[in-house]
Amino acid sequence: MERHEFLELKTELLINGIKSTPEALKGLGSKYKEQNHGLFGWDFEDHANIALPDDFALPDDTIVQFRRNSRSNYLIDLVNDQLILSNGKENLCQVKWLPRPAFYNKKTTSNKEMVKIGQIGGEDCLFFCYQNFCSHFSKNEQCLFCNLVSTSQTYDSVLKKKATQDIGEVAKAAFSESNVKHVLLTGGCFKHQKEVELVTDIVRTISEHAGLNRVPGTILPSPAKNLDEIEKYYDSGINAIGFSMEIWDEMLYRAICPGKSKSFSHDEFVNSIRNAVEVFGEGNVYGVFVMGLEPRETFLDGVRVLTSLGANVVPFVWSPNPGSKLEGHRAPTSKWYLETIMEAAQIVIEAKIPSGTENHCFKCDGNSLLHDALRLKGIE
Ligand code: SF4
Structure with missing residues (x-):
């Protein structure tokens, strides 16, 4: 993907939200940083009993806020030990959760x-x-x-x-x-x-x-x-x-x-x-x-x-x-x-x-x- 495409992708992800498979969430809250709602909630849906990532990085280091929307086509899944972002039709790129402080x-x-x-x-x-x-x-x-x-x-x-x-x-x-x-x-x-x-x-x-x-x-x-x-x-x-x-x-x-x-x-x-x-x-x-x-x-x-x-x-x-x-x-x-x-x-x-x-x-x-x-x- 070209650099400008990552900005387009981030925009799409922020306005449509995203979902993830349970496999993709392994290590969240221990190895990877989870949401802690310091002030506002930015997800499209509440998720009181489910830990979700705060944000993630695209391959060019662009940081994207994770906004949960179970109706979104965008999905992060774990494939061969890699986090893969897809749009429901095709795989788009690898992403990374951010480390938990x-x-x-x-x-x-x-x-x-x-x-x-x-x-x-x-x-x-x-x-x-x-x-x-x-x-x-x-x-x-x-x-x-x-x-x-x-x-x-x-x-x-x-x-x-x-x-x-x-x-x-x-x-x-x-x-x-x-x-x-x-x-x-x-x-x-x-x-x-x-x-x-x-x-x-x-x-x-x-x-x-x-x-x-x-x-x-x-x-x-x-x-x-x-x-x-x-x-x-x-x-x-x-x-x-x-x-x-x-x-x-x-x-x-x-x-x-x-x-x-x-x-x-x-x-x-x-x-x-x-x-x-x-x-x-x-x-x-x-x-x-x-x-x-x-x-x-x-x-x-x-x-x-x-x-x-x-x-x-x-x-x-x-x-x-x-x-x-x-x-x-x-x-x-x-x-x-x-x-x-x-x-x-x-x-x-x-x-x-x-x-x-x-x-x-x-x-x-x-x-x-x-x-x-x-x-x-x-x-x-
Ligand atoms: S965004 Fe408006 S309503 Fe919310 S905390 Fe700030 S001033 Fe109050």
Whole structure:
């Protein structure tokens, strides 16, 4: 297969989901990394009693999130001791599950299982959700694509609140493993000042425990109210910051994110990103989007505006996952995703934004296509 075909294949796999035979799942949870639902569930179907892979690698090292869909034609089977991906008609390529981190078997000094505190996304990104709670659900104003509460109820696989000290210990254990390169920190919505204090405290603790002068990776807090808050985040020692805008088009943002848009306007996000570029520097700030819920034109407008401010973007491929209000809906076609992401990649390249791959790279997560599209254009 040619390199561009792997991007096409990843797109197909993300929007159609995949299934696997029981033989293919041998070694999962011991040798290979299983899903632990640190925040959202991305599968098309829940699988409370079945361990499934978090993600897998295609032959060109492209990382693909495993999104279970028993109706999908895509299948991974074990054939002659190799994992083979087929489309129901023919074999496509060999794939690899990702190794299970050693710290998944360890406990903190407070006797907490480390895997319930931090998880590895993709191959190299240590993920912490500092609080699995979002106030918008209680008013039925959650973002239409979000399944935070149902994921937590279905799997109950992580601690909802994590002690900062425990996070530090997990970071130390994880960074001692050779493949771990970045952190990603996020949480639900809660009282603003508390979030600034909590996040800066966590970053300092990670940096002390892992022996890092500055922490390579990204925090995704709520929009900052002013430059002072952004400086506090920077001074804590994290290298990059991002803000989850979700949807660029303002009217759609209000419709799709009813609670969040009451707390933070489109303009507050843009101002936070502008201010953050001043403090963190070009390329070290991200606008995070859910891709597939707004027209190509408005999504690309967002990419254009944010890159003109010196920011990068991370667009996650929307999954109509169980427990969200959009469960059972369908994503746009793979052609739509491919054409849109290639155009987005071109906009990023023309804006000459530093790639920021020392903080977030194509190995970090299997649910975004932009890094892969940029790789095709020579940016790793
Ligand atoms: S703000 Fe939206 S996406 Fe984030 S946790 Fe709350 S409902 Fe989910």
